[in-house]
Amino acid sequence: MNRTSHEPFSANDAQIAMNPTTRISIDGDSFILAADCDVGDLMERIESASQGESGFVTFASRFETLSVLVTQYTRAVVSVDHPAGAAPSAQGNSFRDWNDDFWGEGLS
Numbered sequence: 001m002n003r004t005s006h007e008p009f010s011a012n013d014a015q016i017a018m019n020p021t022t023r024i025s026i027d028g029d030s031f032i033l034a035a036d037c038d039v040g041d042l043m044e045r046i047e048s049a050s051q052g053e054s055g056f057v058t059f060a061s062r063f064e065t066l067s068v069l070v071t072q073y074t075r076a077v078v079s080v081d082h083p084a085g086a087a088p089s090a091q092g093n094s095f096r097d098w099n100d101d102f103w104g105e106g107l108s
Contacts, residue, residue: 019035019083020080020081020082020083021080021081022037022039022078022079022080022081023078023079023080023081024042024059024076024077024078024079025075025076025077025078025079026068026070026074026075026076027074027075027076028075031061031062031066032061032062032063033059033060033061033062034059034060034061034062035062037059037060039078042057042059042078043076043078045057046070046074046076049070049071049074050070050071050072050074050076051072054069054070054071054072055069055070056068056069056070057070
């Protein structure tokens with residue numbers, strides 16, 4: 001169904017707008033991750049593939065399933081867009097959790 005500018009948003013549209021959106025950008029191509037994506041697991045799989053022999057990492061975006069060939073030269077960025085006025089969550093997969101290994105002992 002194509003929505004015209006005068007049609008109201010549905011309750012589902014409002015719920016989507018209120019939830020954070022997690023994106024992954026791989027070598028400049030960005031994808032919105034599926035709501036049920038385990039971001040920590042995906043990051044670990046990408047990191048693992050980048051440290052050894054190159055390999056495909058498969059994940060689901062909001063609209064498609066992708067397999068990306070990851071090498072030691074692949075650049076991956078994970079970001080979370082929070083709704084206006086909403087604070088980032090301190091539960092799981094926080095910025096601190098993502099960077100513990102990079103900084104050694106974690107951020108203080």
